[in-house]
Amino acid sequence: MKRFSFTNCKLSIAIAAIIAIASISCTRPTVPDTYAMQSRQPHIMPDYTEVTIPCNLCPTNFIVTEAGKQTVVRMSAGTASYTYGDGMKAQIDPDEWEALKHEALGGSIKVEVFVKAGQGWNAYTPFNIYVAADSIDPYISYRLIPPSYVDYSHLALAQRNLTTFDETIFYDNRPFSTADKGQCVNCHSYQNYHTSHMLFHMRHNNPGTLIVDGDHVKRINLKTDSTISAGVYPSWHPTLPLIAFSTNLTGQTFHTKDLAKIEVQDLESDLILYELDRNSISTISSLPDQLEVFPTWSADGRTLYYCSAHFAYQSDSTREDELITRYKDIHYNIYARSFDPATQRFGEPRLIFNADSLNQSATLPRISPDGRYMVFALAPWGCFHVWHHEADIHIIDLNTMQSQPLTAINSNRSESYPSFSSNGRWLMTASRRDDGNYTRPYIAYFDAQGTCHKPFELPQRDPYHYIYYLNSYNRPEFMIEPVPYTADEFAGQARQQVINATYNGQQSSDTITTDGTHHDEKSTTFTRLSETS
């Protein structure tokens, strides 16, 4: 006869308890049988209600921000239906998400939200997540930076796989930062969405521009005696080994009351062209009364767009003071210059968007891959719209030259840094709509008819991430492939001997007159068209 063992009994109970706990934790939440129906959609964070997502996007996990401690979320499309709920979180299983998207392709996923409030349950009007047949570039990259002022410490360039939640740092400034001297890193940029040709700048400690040129990585000093600074805002020519940069003498001042808090201004700025093969720089545009900045190439590489503000200093001795006191007078227009790839010569500047006439300032233009649309950020003044709450994204149809605000993608807080995906169907912006201070990537569907849909915030594995995370996602850029180097490899490359670029003179003479008017007056008329989305 087997003797009863107390130890064995305890072990069995423990195992049973573990199995019970595990099975409870694996049990799906069930939709309540009875509930009070609320006649509105639920509040969720991030707001994925009625958004359109690409077919290859990772799960859109969210938190239900209604009063309550427990939620049940049912997501269904076609034959697929799943429930989620962990406290107030809905974290979607990746395989089930794929099944839901597959069923909803070209249609929508229906999302029903139930919240336990007190003893009973509330149900909310279901919402849809529309799944577009158009895919999105699998990667984006951004700089992770606190919304800081003058000082900086830890900065990183990161890439995010949009089909999963994987984020990797491909450059970290910490190996080059000491208590005495830090390193700033900025302006990651790619040639036509490819990372085989990319660059970013390193400033202060171990300075230079790290340029990936196929299999080679070079550390270039783009500052010459003939240019006002090293290269700043870059734009790769889509096919040729050419990069247009602005050169800027930039400063910051601080608002005492305005919630914009910071004003970033250029005391001077010009445009230069860097030829990779010759390691040489030439000036594209440099007029003393013009502040030229934010170059961007058209998709065919035959036009260079850029912004320029007419600002005539009244006295050379008080330039900085003037810039501060007259900061609301600085209005950037958008110009374009034709470019002949054969001769590598630029044509005359053409005014594309006269923001100044509207008492506004247009910055950060980007052209759609089909060349038809230009998007840009517009705010009442200045060039650094990430700090301007009024900043919105606007669009110009380059066929008709009609412009309008992209209402669907805008919010009552700052939107800036717009960019198109490589297929032109997705439009990403750096938005501060969450809280006014921290920049987050928002992506909107831009359909074939040119209609912009409600944007969605970059999904995160833990939907609480954006609440606790104290860095901004700066300068979000689409990429069709991952960056080919790790952070360690880039750190190694960054230590290589810097190569000085040479100066090769002026590209062509400017013909913008000093009062800011222009020879080519074919510019847009500003219309505020209502937009359907």
Added chain:
Amino acid sequence: MSHKISTYSTSLRLLLFAVGSYIMLMMNADYLYEVQEHDLFIGTHDFAATTLSQDGGLWIWMGCYLTQYFYHPWLGALLLTAIWTITVLLLISAFRLKGNHQLFAWIPVCALLISVLDVGYWLYYMQMPGYWFSHSLSFMAVCLVTWVVSKVVYRFWPHNIAWLIFIVAYFALRQHIPTFAKMGESEPLLSLPFIIAPASVLLLPLIGFLPIADTRRWISITLTTLLLAAFVFASHHFAFRDPNYHAELRMMRAVDECRWDDVIAEAQKADTPTNLMVVYKNIALMHTDRLPEMFSTGNCGILPNSGDSLSVNMAHQDGSMVYYQFGQINYAYRWAMENATDYGLKVKNLKMYVRCAIMNREFDLAAKYLAILNQTTFHRGWAREREPMLTHADALFKSDEYIAISPLLSDDVNILSMDQSLPEKWILTHFSDIIKPATPKLEDLIICTALWTEDDYAFCIHFYNYVNNHPNSTIPPLYQQAAMLLCATEQSPITLNNFPFDPAITARYQSFRNIYDTLARQGMPMQEIGNKMRHDYGDTYWWYYYFYIDFIIY
């Protein structure tokens, strides 16, 4: 019996040294409280992941976790003492120290105690989260590994090779020796305890050769007393004891908690307060509507004495709070952000973010920061007190801070400016330049800042306006003192001679002038005249104006 005595004396020694350590820590309770304000532990996965990904991340994470217990200094000190006591026990056991030799196991702990107490003004510049516990924890872990492995090894090989195990464990588990450096300045001496601690352990095997193994009680008591005295002396001597530093820490907390009377009382205890103490005191006077007492309560600040080459900047010390209390919300937010960026995010920065976001009505932003503070152990109460302010205007309007600061917010002209990292200078210039104050509080402030900076022109304008705006009121004695001085000695833009000064003030000023003229005629140097007249006139603006010539803004 002898074993019992040995155990008894070991325990007694441990108790004595533990109590000694605890007392030394508690003598710096004001500092320990600010330590946890200058650190941060958030109970989130993100915080753990970020912290653990650093070099020595586990120690940092654990250090941050334990540092938060300094919120109750007695509790944090108890935990730290416990870690040190365990460390000593592990060393005694691992190195098989007997009798009086055990006393030497306290040397590394003494070094660790000094490393906690000698930080001084580097508190504001350290980029080492969890510093106060993390090194003691990693050292204890090294000792634990040494103890475990040496016990195991001893079973098979009866030789004490604890020193060898200690070296291996130290290099495997230690944290990097901290360096105290900021832009062009460093203090290598502060790293010394982290070298002394492991080095002294390596000397423990040699202690056995010292002729102190005598077990006679009087020898034992004498040695214990001597080493305890040396321990206390060393930790006291090397601790940062500058009285102004500690007064600043106490005032910092009192300002944070709106205990204005405590702020003023603390300032008045100091003979030569720092500028920051003067600023704190004037903030307290301003918020209790007593700003015209600023000179009678001492307004002559000095530079902080950092004890080494470290140059201290008010912006880094508590610039954000100074700006906040003067209603300069954007600048307060800016400096909280700059300091968090440069020296790491701290409870102090987060709380300032919340304050500024609420005052700026950026409630979504405030909610974000409050959500983070809600994940802390000891500051969630502070956060929950403020949560209602986001949704109920009444809760905000009735808060002490809003009541204190809102009269200063009506200076609502936005300007673009820079402060050159000098909050005191910016505030004094900004307010003394305001022409039309909208509230009585601002009215006092613009006059007093003009006096503070000895901006005679601005004062005369402000005084003239003040007198005209208050035709039937008694003008504060300070303003009369200044007007009397300036109408007599400077070319005032406005005639003040006809103002009906209080006869008592006129008589006192006459007496001041007579004494001053007499001493000056005797050829007495200005500094000596100032010292001589301080007793009778140190509370007047006249004395400040003539003799306070060391106003160095930092």
